[in-house]
Amino acid sequence: MLLIGATGFSGTAQANTGTHELLKPETPFSWNGVFGRYDREALKRGWQVYHEVCSNCHGLKLVAFRNLAAVGLTPEEIKAVAAEKEVQDGPNDEGAMFQRPARPSDRMLSPYANDKVAASIHGGAVPPDLSLITKARVNGPNYVYSLLLGYPDVPPADVAIPEGKMYNTYFPGYAIGMPQQVFEDAVTYADGTKATKEQIAKDVVTFLNWAAEPELDARKSLGVKVMVFLALLTALLFALKRQIWKDVH
CATH class of the missing domain: 1.10.760.10 (Cytochrome c-like domain)
Known part of the structure; x- marks a missing residue:
């Protein structure tokens, strides 16, 4: 594609x-x-x-092979997918760069x-x-x-x-x-x-x-929790305000 x-x-x-x-x-x-x-x-x-x-x-230069765990790949599948690609590494003991099979920690370049x-x-x-x-x-x-x-x-x-x-x-x-x-x-x-x-x-x-x-799922989950917390806090503060000022007319 x-x-x-x-x-x-x-x-x-x-x-x-x-x-x-x-x-x-x-x-x-x-x-x-x-x-x-x-x-x-x-x-x-x-x-x-x-x-x-x-x-x-x-x-996908911002995505590492290991990130694919989030889409349902097992560690073994991730290793196999990464090994299909070669990445440049080095230098070796002679100071030369070399190609090696990609690892889960490598990115999809x-x-x-x-x-x-x-x-x-x-x-x-x-x-x-x-x-x-x-x-x-x-x-x-x-x-x-x-x-x-x-x-x-x-x-x-x-x-x-x-x-x-x-x-x-x-x-x-x-x-x-x-x-x-x-x-x-x-x-x-x-x-x-x-x-x-x-x-x-x-x-x-x-x-x-x-x-x-x-991070979309985690962000939305946190957002919902924050909104629920704020709603509860608002209700508690309103109840507290009513209690404090109940004798004031």
Whole structure:
């Protein structure tokens, strides 16, 4: 999955998304609302989509492999996933840098050695890191969801798309460097969930939002506790005030 240029647009991007209302999942994202929480099953499915599709082009430089425990991976699974990648380490006793299998403590870096290598492969565009992709745009989750599903079977005839680019309804300028990545049954979910395009897009957006806001559940839980505490404290203070001033007319 290659979300080239999915970040950092202003006027043109707003013109596009203003013309085409962003898509929203049929069932809202589970974390929406004051009491919303991440759906753990969706998180694990979203990780599977990222791992099998997106990680070929994109890194998650702010997420360590060990953080995947929060999406349901066991320590053994985390070690196995990390060992699939190689990272640079060193220097060794001879002063040279070397490559080694990644460990759970390592972060999920870009699959490319550097940006120039990435740009040379993708026609000058560098696939963005996805750690904060849902925070890089206004209404980011719905934008990314729309972008993944924004490839019509037949592009409009009146829109000129440069060679090597694809039409996307929700991308600024409509010409995107990322080929369509989300198809029916593009992945086979381990839990048996039917992998429709909409399901795949929703699951991977859930995972990417977790990558950007892993503390969301804890923050909302604390917020609810604080509000309950403040409500009780207000009631106690009001009762105390009534007791103190009961004889004053």
